[in-house]
Amino acid sequence: MRAQHRERHRTGNIGWLRAAVLGANDGLLSTASLVLGVAAAHGTRSAILVAGVAxxxxxxxxxxxxEYVSVHSQSDAEHADLERERQELKTDEKGEHRELAAIYVGRGLDPALAKAVADQLMAHDALGAHARDELGISETLRARPIQAAFASAGSFAAGAAMPLLVAALTPNAELIGFVAGASLLCLVILGSLAARAGGADVTRGALRVTFWGALAMGLTAGVGALFGTVL
Structure with missing residues (x-):
């Protein structure tokens, strides 16, 4: 017997991918902007690095x-919905059969087939069937607060490390140009990878991230230069 082919879909990774992409982008952009702002205000290398690490x-x-609070709120809502379904299955199992069958009828099955499908699925895993088809909750898409929190923190730190490393290795006279250039290049790569992983247009994704990144760094550097002159 041939092994069953299992297709891989992008939605299976959407939870951690979202947290990782947002974290890396925020880490890179916020730290690069902070470094550029302090550098534009004529801060010393020590002040720049201390601000960046902080x-x-x-x-x-x-x-x-x-991310933990946000995703945990989603998880709490999922648990509450599942508990309510569990109680409804105990108190009105026939009504839950009809409800599930009606969902399948709405998706295009004829009533007799929908009833048969509902009966078989509920005999196998009643709560799982209602969670998946009534509530839209599946194991693949379940909220995972700890995973999301670690992904966000780790990816933020990874993104933030790049402008800090460039700032530490670049001469003071060239620091602003090197940090800005390296950060924009990384934003292009990050935007392209995120778009590719999500199945979106790579060029559009890269341009979108790079535009907002350049704007943020430019504004922060401008504020640093202004206050560095005034104060």
Whole structure:
């Protein structure tokens, strides 16, 4: 017997992919902007690196906390919905059969076949059938707060490390140009990879991320130069 072919879909990775892409983009962009702002204000290399490292740590923890709270709220809602379904299955199993069959009728099955499918699925895993087809909750797409938090913090730190490394290795006179150039290049790569992983247009994804990144870095550097002159 031939092994069953299992297709791989992008939606299976969408939870951690979203957190990782957002984290890396935020880490790269916020830290590069911070470094450029302090450098444009004529800060010393020591001040630039201290500000960058502080931004990395604070940003990573903020991303982790925010993602954990957000995804945990989704997880709490899922658990509440599943518990309600579990109680309804105990108190009104026939009504839940009819409800599930009606869902399949709405998707195009004739009533007799829909009833047969509902009966078989509920005999196998009643709660799982209702979770998947009534609530839209599946194991693949379940909210995972811890995974999302670690992905956000780790990817933020990875993204933030690049402009810090460039700032540490580049002479002061060339620091702004090198950090800005390297950051924009990384944003192009990051935007392209994210678009490719999500099945979107690579060029459009890269341009979108790069445009907003250049704008953020330009504004931050401008503010740093302005306050560096005034203060």
């Amino acid at each position: 931004g990395l740590v604070a940003g990573a923890m903020s991303m982790a906390a925010g």
